[in-house]
Amino acid sequence: MKAALLKSYGGVDQFIVDEVPTPKPEAGEVLIKIEASAVNPFDLILRQGFMAQFIPLELPAVLGGDAAGTIAALGAGVTRLAVGDRVVGDFPANGKGAHAEYGTLPTSSVAKLPxxxxxxxxxxxxxxxxTGRQTVDALGVKSGDRVLISGALGMVGRAAIQYLQEIGAKPVAGVRAERLETARALTGEAIDITEQPAEATFDFAISTAPAVVGNLVGHVRDSGQVASIVQIPEGVNVDNRVTIHELRHRTDVDTLNAVLKAASEGALIIPIAKVFPLSEVGAAQSAVAVGVQGKVVLKH
Known part of the structure; x- marks a missing residue:
């Protein structure tokens, strides 16, 4: 099979597309013929080697965490899925990712695509x-609660906002001044997150933008809660006056099924900015690096 291989840590010139053996599913796994995979900002961090100390990759490595395709083969004991099923898969960052013609996953990482x-x-x-749903769930938000989201027009921010709307909460977009109008079209209410507030008015906030973490925490009342997917710098949460939940994406098939159901019903829309062929994985990563407004996807 063809795969986009990262030969060495470094720039996008380190990618080549080459033939590698097609994997075989082990017990409890499925083989997916991958039709599309997403390029995430984390893929750029892996490619540059910034996570090598914590997530060492055996090079050449295949990146890519999100995939969609069809089941091509079943490992022993698999009964929930069948050959030919249209599915999505949540691939780990282990160098055996989704930027390839085929990939294997345990069934606990696979959900049927509507x-x-x-x-x-x-x-x-x-x-x-x-990730968007997991940030909301970490806060225990209920219908009617008002929640501030930084990075609201990013993909995790959008997913969190639309989930908040789905459960009847009131999302408030925290964005730069020049993006207020676009953000209001998504949430109905938006504020300039680059400005420090005179008074904290939120009990809940979701942090997805590293540059404005301090400002976001400043908007949260004492004893409020922040769910953050970015690291909180020292000194931001003085005297631990707010509760901060630092989160990382977690594979969960039940939540993934809920995400797909919401998308199929129109309650969740993640815009796709650009689609590249698998052979142009380097160009796709470059598009993510310059900050396109939407998801970048590889078509296999």
Whole structure:
């Protein structure tokens, strides 16, 4: 099979597309013929070697965490899925990722893709949809609660906002001044997150933008809660006056099924900015690096 291989840590010139053996599913796993995979900001961090101390990759490595395709083969004991099923998969960052023609996953990382969603849409939903929901769930938000979200027009921010709307909460977008109008179209209410507030008015906030973590925490009342997918710098939360939940994406098939259901019903939309062929994985990563407004997807 063809795969986009990262030969060495470094720039996008370190990618080559080459033939590698097609993996075989072990017990409890499925083999997916991958039709589309998403390029996430974390893939750029892996490619540059910034996580090598914590997530060492055996090079050449295959990146890519989000995939959509069809089941091509079943490992022993698999009964929930069948050959030919349209699915999405949540791949780990282990160098055996989704930027390839085929990939294997345990069934606990695979969910059926609704018929009215394309493979490109499916691939765009996995980690953004999971992470967005997990930030909201960490806060225990209820219907009617008002929640501030920084990085609201990013993919995790959008997923969190639309989940908040789904459960009847009131999301408030925290964005730069020049993006207020766009953010209001998504949430109905938006504020300039680059400005420090005169008074904290939120009990709940979700942090997805590293540059404005301090400002976001400043908007939260004493004893409020922040769910953050970015590291909170020292000195931001003086005297631990707010509770901070630092989160990382977690694979969960039940939540993934809920994400896909919401998307199939129109309650969750993750825009796709650009689609590249698998052979142009370097160009796709470069597009993510310059900050396109939407998901970047590889079509296999």
């Amino acid at each position: 018929a009215n969603l394309s493979f490109e849409q499916g691939a765009s939903l996995v980690k953004a949809g999971l």
